[in-house]
Amino acid sequence: MIADTIHLTFLLPENAGNVSGTMFSGVAEVMMVVKVKVFADLRQYIPELGLGESLAVQVESGVTIRQLFEQLEIPESEIKLAFVNGISREFEDILSDGDEVSFFSPVGGG
Amino acid sequence: MWILRINVSDLSYKLEDVPEKYRLLYGRGLTSQIVFDEVPPLCHALGPNNKLIFSTGVVTGTIAPSSARVSVGGKSPLTGGIKEANAGTSWGPDLAKLRIRALIVEGEPKDKKSYAGAVIKWDGEKPAVEFFDATEYTGKDVYEVCPQIFDRFGKKVSIATTGVAGEMGYANSGVAFNDRYGRPSRYAGRGGLGAVMASKRMKFIVLDAKGAPGVEIPNKDLFEEGRKKLVDAIRSHPISQPKGGLNTYGTMVLVNILNEAGGLPTRNFSAGRFEGAAKTSGEALFETNKERMGKEVYNHGCSPTCIIHCSNTLYKPDQTEATSCIEYESAWSLGANLGVDNLDDIGTMNQLCNEYGLDTIETGVTLGVAMEAGVIEFGDSKGAIQLIHEMGKGTPLGRTLSGGTGATGKIYGVTRVPAVKGQGMPAYEPRAVKGIGITYATTTMGADHTAGYTICPEILGVSGKVDPLSPEGKAALSRAFQATTAFIDSSGHCLFIAFPILDIATGFEGMIQECNAMLGTDWDADAIVAYGAEVLKVERAFNEAAGLTKEDDRVPEFMKIEPLPPHNQVFDIPDEALDSVYGEL
Numbered sequence: 001m002i003a004d005t006i007h008l009t010f011l012l013p014e015n016a017g018n019v020s021g022t023m024f025s026g027v028a029e030v031m032m033v034v035k036v037k038v039f040a041d042l043r044q045y046i047p048e049l050g051l052g053e054s055l056a057v058q059v060e061s062g063v064t065i066r067q068l069f070e071q072l073e074i075p076e077s078e079i080k081l082a083f084v085n086g087i088s089r090e091f092e093d094i095l096s097d098g099d100e101v102s103f104f105s106p107v108g109g110g
Numbered sequence: 111m112w113i114l115r116i117n118v119s120d121l122s123y124k125l126e127d128v129p130e131k132y133r134l135l136y137g138r139g140l141t142s143q144i145v146f147d148e149v150p151p152l153c154h155a156l157g158p159n160n161k162l163i164f165s166t167g168v169v170t171g172t173i174a175p176s177s178a179r180v181s182v183g184g185k186s187p188l189t190g191g192i193k194e195a196n197a198g199t200s201w202g203p204d205l206a207k208l209r210i211r212a213l214i215v216e217g218e219p220k221d222k223k224s225y226a227g228a229v230i231k232w233d234g235e236k237p238a239v240e241f242f243d244a245t246e247y248t249g250k251d252v253y254e255v256c257p258q259i260f261d262r263f264g265k266k267v268s269i270a271t272t273g274v275a276g277e278m279g280y281a282n283s284g285v286a287f288n289d290r291y292g293r294p295s296r297y298a299g300r301g302g303l304g305a306v307m308a309s310k311r312m313k314f315i316v317l318d319a320k321g322a323p324g325v326e327i328p329n330k331d332l333f334e335e336g337r338k339k340l341v342d343a344i345r346s347h348p349i350s351q352p353k354g355g356l357n358t359y360g361t362m363v364l365v366n367i368l369n370e371a372g373g374l375p376t377r378n379f380s381a382g383r384f385e386g387a388a389k390t391s392g393e394a395l396f397e398t399n400k401e402r403m404g405k406e407v408y409n410h411g412c413s414p415t416c417i418i419h420c421s422n423t424l425y426k427p428d429q430t431e432a433t434s435c436i437e438y439e440s441a442w443s444l445g446a447n448l449g450v451d452n453l454d455d456i457g458t459m460n461q462l463c464n465e466y467g468l469d470t471i472e473t474g475v476t477l478g479v480a481m482e483a484g485v486i487e488f489g490d491s492k493g494a495i496q497l498i499h500e501m502g503k504g505t506p507l508g509r510t511l512s513g514g515t516g517a518t519g520k521i522y523g524v525t526r527v528p529a530v531k532g533q534g535m536p537a538y539e540p541r542a543v544k545g546i547g548i549t550y551a552t553t554t555m556g557a558d559h560t561a562g563y564t565i566c567p568e569i570l571g572v573s574g575k576v577d578p579l580s581p582e583g584k585a586a587l588s589r590a591f592q593a594t595t596a597f598i599d600s601s602g603h604c605l606f607i608a609f610p611i612l613d614i615a616t617g618f619e620g621m622i623q624e625c626n627a628m629l630g631t632d633w634d635a636d637a638i639v640a641y642g643a644e645v646l647k648v649e650r651a652f653n654e655a656a657g658l659t660k661e662d663d664r665v666p667e668f669m670k671i672e673p674l675p676p677h678n679q680v681f682d683i684p685d686e687a688l689d690s691v692y693g694e695l
Binding site for chain 2: 051107
């Protein structure tokens with residue numbers, strides 16, 4: 001759990017500077033923050049968000065878009081499109097720190 | 111079935127048999143063919159030789175789903191080329207039930223001061239037309255006079271009309287039709303056909319289909335099979351199904367997705383993202399209504415047989431109706447394109463356009479150019495409302511803004527003029543969505559999005575998925591969409607059946623089966639694309655004879671030079687690719 005993470009950079013000199021990790025797992029996890037917006041029918045999954053607002057979400061480095069919406073408990077069957085920094089991406093694509101991700105249910109118009 | 115000609119020179123009419131060569135032509139296919147056959151391409155669009163032609167589609171008047179469409183055609187005073195604009199309205203099925211395959215309004219009114227109205231009824235054997243003096247209804251708000259026509263001729267009639275914008279000869283005036291609730295809000299909006307109707311001094315065309323025989327279905331079993339498949343596809347696709355994307359949020363649901371994609375033209379096409387976009391979206395309208403009405407308000411259908419129900423209503427804080435409906439195009443043209451994020455002001459502008467008879471797209475894009483020119487500031491929604499009033503009142507400034515986007519750009523010496531063939535671009539930025547840019551440039555209609563809606567694969571993930579920023583394969587994509595759309599515009603179906611049928615093959619089959627059942631044809635998917643391609647060729651030939659050249663199939667220069675934030679791309683489709691769209695048709 002993120003809340004249980006202990007910063008141990010002074011004990012892990014080879015990883016000093018950019019790693020925080022649990023002392024006992026022996027596995028270093030890099031955390032990143034991505035900003036998430038949800039639209040149309042998906043708004044019900046993050047109800048506290050105002051229109052057009054984004055939610056800052058802490059995720060593991062190397063997380064995919066799929067892992068992100070699973071973490072947010074948005075059902076995959078309801079997501080039609082995921083935009084990352086304005087580009088439509090596949091759910092297997094990997095996210096980077098600071099990415100802005102927007103999820104849409106199926107929409108159409110004229 | 112007949113072709114009905116109304117001659118405004120002497121307010122006479124005649125019924126003709128449908129010539130064999132028109133046997134398979136309906137809707138846009140027929141209006142465009144008649145324009146080609148009968149309108150001199152070099153005529154003045156508001157002069158005696160232009161004609162206004164109405165025709166409904168193959169399945170209009172039947173119980174085919176979402177099939178109450180009518181095409182309106184003529185030479186456009188805005189583009190100087192051919193125009194087809196269509197609308198969803200009971201007027202379409204009523205024309206079909208009266209067994210009228212095309213209504214042609216032609217001739218030159220002798221008395222330019224008075225306006226006539228026509229009422230078309232069934233006399234027991236055939237359609238009959240009576241004329242009435244409609245002069246008293248001119249110079250007025252369309253929402254004020256249409257109820258008077260319903261009172262005079264019956265609540266169940268259908269009405270086609272033109273507003274003061276048409277009466278003043280505006281190139282941005284549309285032909286308005288009634289919706290299911292009597293609002294004169296369904297517009298065959300683009301290209302100035304309202305002015306063509308007014309140039310014939312025809313203020314109303316009223317249809318009373320009482321006692322009319324209706325539409326025959328030669329092969330009922332095949333029709334029913336096709337209809338069911340299409341209904342199933344519409345009802346099962348998440349965009350078109352009940353409580354789906356369109357039924358819940360309407361077309362305004364596109365505001366946020368185009369904004370996220372960086373393709374929402376902002377402040378006169380100077381950026382692809384608008385910081386206020388979310389406030390002007392379908393979600394915002396849904397939530398505003400929920401707050402004001404105390405319940406969730408789902409959308410309604412514009413016309414009989416529709417099962418998609420995408421039309422919204424914006425309510426005021428006092429729970430009265432502000433306007434219905436606001437399409438994505440209008441929410442954008444009067445919103446992000448003007449730097450306006452006030453939904454109520456957008457609603458006011460939408461309603462004013464409807465009342466005056468103005469095309470909301472052309473009006474909004476023109477106002478964007480006016481803001482660029484400094485007439486008012488970007489974001490000044492109250493100023494924009496005043497300018498629309500000036501247009502409706504015909505003040506010198508109002509008239510200056512009513513000749514269309516290209517004309518306004520010229521008058522004010524602006525270079526950032528987002529128009530093709532003089533017609534303002536709709537709500538998708540060519541530099542961020544290159545396929546739609548190709549459609550805007552090459553379609554026979556002037557800058558037009560529905561003509562070849564590549565947004566489906568480029569943004570929406572419908573009919574596949576392609577990269578909107580890539581030029582690869584986009585000429586072919588636009589060509590395929592343009593040809594298929596020309597067929598759907600002839601079928602009588604609302605274009606929104608495209609969302610389900612491009613993803614669900616049985617739905618596509620069902621549409622074709624319906625048409626085969628009506629016409630006795632044996633079409634498959636290739637055949638209907640070929641049909642659409644033939645319609646495009648006819649339109650193209652008219653345009654060439656009207657003096658349009660391939661140099662008119664270009665996006666404006668600024669789009670090739672100025673990178674558009676946030677993706678910072680220019681429109682880099684080479685001219686050869688643009689020319690190949692029709693070159694390889």
